[in-house]
Amino acid sequence: MTEAPKCIGCGSIIQTEKVGEIGYAPISSLEKEEIICQRCFRLKNYNELQPVSLTDDDFLRILNGLGTQKGLIVKIVDIFDFNGSWLPGLHRFVGNNPILLIANKADLLPKSVKKNKVINWMKHEAKKLGLSPIDVLFVSAHKGTGMPEAIEAIEHYRKGENVYVVGCTNVGKSTFINRIIKNVTGEDAVITTSHFPGTTLDMIEIPLDDKKALYDTPGIINHHQMAHYLDQSELKYIMPKKEIKPKVFQLNSEQTLFFGGLSRFDFIKGKRSAFTCHIANDVPIHRTKLENADNLYKEHKGKLLAPPSEEFIDLFPPLVRHEFKIKDPKTDIVFSGLGWITVQHGDVIVAAHAPAGVEVSIRPSLI
Numbered sequence: 001m002t003e004a005p006k007c008i009g010c011g012s013i014i015q016t017e018k019v020g021e022i023g024y025a026p027i028s029s030l031e032k033e034e035i036i037c038q039r040c041f042r043l044k045n046y047n048e049l050q051p052v053s054l055t056d057d058d059f060l061r062i063l064n065g066l067g068t069q070k071g072l073i074v075k076i077v078d079i080f081d082f083n084g085s086w087l088p089g090l091h092r093f094v095g096n097n098p099i100l101l102i103a104n105k106a107d108l109l110p111k112s113v114k115k116n117k118v119i120n121w122m123k124h125e126a127k128k129l130g131l132s133p134i135d136v137l138f139v140s141a142h143k144g145t146g147m148p149e150a151i152e153a154i155e156h157y158r159k160g161e162n163v164y165v166v167g168c169t170n171v172g173k174s175t176f177i178n179r180i181i182k183n184v185t186g187e188d189a190v191i192t193t194s195h196f197p198g199t200t201l202d203m204i205e206i207p208l209d210d211k212k213a214l215y216d217t218p219g220i221i222n223h224h225q226m227a228h229y230l231d232q233s234e235l236k237y238i239m240p241k242k243e244i245k246p247k248v249f250q251l252n253s254e255q256t257l258f259f260g261g262l263s264r265f266d267f268i269k270g271k272r273s274a275f276t277c278h279i280a281n282d283v284p285i286h287r288t289k290l291e292n293a294d295n296l297y298k299e300h301k302g303k304l305l306a307p308p309s310e311e312f313i314d315l316f317p318p319l320v321r322h323e324f325k326i327k328d329p330k331t332d333i334v335f336s337g338l339g340w341i342t343v344q345h346g347d348v349i350v351a352a353h354a355p356a357g358v359e360v361s362i363r364p365s366l367i
């Protein structure tokens with residue numbers, strides 16, 4: 001029996017079925033004597049990282065590996081999907097290593113959002129999830145804002161040790177690392193790949209000044225991300241490239257808003273009030289009476305209420321209802337991976353419906 005071919009770059013077993021996953025190479029490459037996976041190919045030829053996703057087993061192996069290394073852990077989260085981009089259990093595995101939390105995609109936040117409120121909220125959420133980061137920063141890897149500060153903070157907190165960058169797929173980890181490659185290393189820096197300790201997984205190694213390195217660990221799939229329930233072609237609706245423009249709705253009680261067919265918000269009880277929606281600009285918002293809402297969804301999901309479109313609606317999880325009694329004015333209802341609604345007045349009862357598995361939470365308004 002012949003052995004399965006391995007990538008000459010990272011050593012992972014070559015597969016030709018799953019684009020974007022570890023070891024992927026196009027079928028044509030199998031004819032070559034030396035096979036290189038698509039990820040290493042791009043790295044070698046364009047100095048560019050490609051996001052690679054992982055299975056749950058690999059994820060556990062990586063987490064285990066992190067605890068055995070000494071160094072700074074840089075955890076990247078998507079500011080619009082804090083819960084969806086969380087790595088469950090990370091705090092149990094990292095040992096005594098410090099964690100620097102970096103929230104990416106800050107360019108999507110409306111200008112009215114207060115930076116210190118975002119940071120306080122992230123610290124609070126991290127603590128709730130069992131993690132005490134040494135610092136919290138936010139950046140736009142896409143635009144480059146906050147990147148010099150992030151690089152400085154990494155240098156400061158690593159205290160001469162290695163750096164391990166971790167994150168779920170889609171948080172912008174590759175964009176972040178590509179920025180670092182451009183900013184930190186010169187043109188002729190030697191970027192290599194090496195195995196993650198104790199595994200056969202490859203990680204990108206970017207040399208730092210003092211013989212230490214910054215490692216990009218493979219992106220991990222978090223199945224709770226709304227993004228995983230949508231087809232690639234529909235992701236652009238919920239992953240905006242531009243700053244969110246808040247939309248204000250004056251609602252009476254017993255009115256409902258639908259965000260495409262992705263989620264739903266019911267104003268159940270309270271005085272007529274303003275609700276400010278911070279949702280990707282391309283997601284259509286549809287207002288209706290609460291009493292008609294169930295039927296409307298049943299009849300029109302995938303059509304009037306889209307995305308997801310009819311083609312993909314059967315794969316989309318059912319919506320689950322979360323009810324909140326809100327006392328304080330200016331409270332956000334956060335739909336992880338989609339956005340949030342600011343409830344402007346207190347003393348109301350509302351319900352948020354999100355796909356099963358997608359987190360809904362509340363927080364004091366960021367504005």
Ligand code: GDP
Pocket residue numbers: 050051052104105106107108139140141142143167168169170171172173174175176219239240241242
């Ligand atoms: P990875 O899977 O974590 O490596 O993520 P990628 O770097 O491939 O990015 C995932 C998606 O988020 C892509 O569509 C990026 O264009 C987008 N993205 C990454 N960084 C930012 C950012 O700072 N702002 C915005 N708006 N989008 C970003």
